[in-house]
Amino acid sequence: MRKLIVGIACVLIVAVSFGSYEIISGSLSVPVAGRDGPDLELVATYSVICDLVRQVAGERAVVHSLVPPGQDPHTYEPTPTDLLQVTAADGVFYHGMDLELWFDRFMAATGGKPEVWAVSKGVEPLSIDGGSYAGYPDPHAWMDVTLAQKYVDNICDGLIDLDPGGKEVYRRNADRYLRKLALLDDWIRVRVQEIPPENRLLLTSENSFQYFARAYDFEILGFIYHIAPEDEPPARRVADLVDLSREADLPAVFAETTVELRPLEQIARETGAELIDDIYVDSLGPPGSGADSYVRMMRHNVERFVAGLGP
Numbered sequence: 001m002r003k004l005i006v007g008i009a010c011v012l013i014v015a016v017s018f019g020s021y022e023i024i025s026g027s028l029s030v031p032v033a034g035r036d037g038p039d040l041e042l043v044a045t046y047s048v049i050c051d052l053v054r055q056v057a058g059e060r061a062v063v064h065s066l067v068p069p070g071q072d073p074h075t076y077e078p079t080p081t082d083l084l085q086v087t088a089a090d091g092v093f094y095h096g097m098d099l100e101l102w103f104d105r106f107m108a109a110t111g112g113k114p115e116v117w118a119v120s121k122g123v124e125p126l127s128i129d130g131g132s133y134a135g136y137p138d139p140h141a142w143m144d145v146t147l148a149q150k151y152v153d154n155i156c157d158g159l160i161d162l163d164p165g166g167k168e169v170y171r172r173n174a175d176r177y178l179r180k181l182a183l184l185d186d187w188i189r190v191r192v193q194e195i196p197p198e199n200r201l202l203l204t205s206e207n208s209f210q211y212f213a214r215a216y217d218f219e220i221l222g223f224i225y226h227i228a229p230e231d232e233p234p235a236r237r238v239a240d241l242v243d244l245s246r247e248a249d250l251p252a253v254f255a256e257t258t259v260e261l262r263p264l265e266q267i268a269r270e271t272g273a274e275l276i277d278d279i280y281v282d283s284l285g286p287p288g289s290g291a292d293s294y295v296r297m298m299r300h301n302v303e304r305f306v307a308g309l310g311p
């Protein structure tokens, strides 16, 4: 395991100038061996699983997300800096189920370093039923909280493989977080009851709610893209969705933050449905968005569904 690098931040240079103080901040890094701070550097491919890894790793690791929040993890193009970061990391957690279409090619460039874990291992996938990726697994399984719990167990197993000395800490952190997720799952089941059953209809940008709809008793009315990197959707699809929305008297449509907005804007304009455009699926929200962790993201989305579809 690599030596711990501890950054000693804020070397302050104070200069006196015409009776006032000017403070210049710098930083200095020195290698230190020991257990005073995190001694693992980990990479997660995107912000949602970065949060899950942080919850389990706790103080024993620093975890970086390759795909910055707000960007689409399906079609991300890794940078040379990403390659350096991954090559230097102790371990990489990725989603799998073909979520990261760029991942295998990217990891080949690292020369087989470092160790890699798929957090979705063991999830029984639903499939994408049309478009360029027909027959591929639908990767958005974390939208069912009980499946995200499986991710947490996989992350815990990966961390114990990598750092057996932390086994008790990882298991304790994972168990505590799993209890929090069980409460989240219960909360969602209760909260969605406020939406009349006939209104539990989702029209979204990407077909990323199959697992959510199955778990929490919604119906997918329609979507623009089977999965985000699809080519331009046919104009006919927008026209069909306008018809479906009118027939269902749909009060709101929902756009994910990482997906092209215009087709849903058009549907909302033509049908008079409310456009709710701050739904988080493939990325957490920025700090202050109320969706900057997995738990907050799920709660935020459900609140938006209740606001749009509720009585």
Ligand SMILES: [Zn+2]
Residues within 6 Å of the ligand: 074, 140, 206, 208, 227, 228, 281, 282
């Ligand atoms: Zn997606």
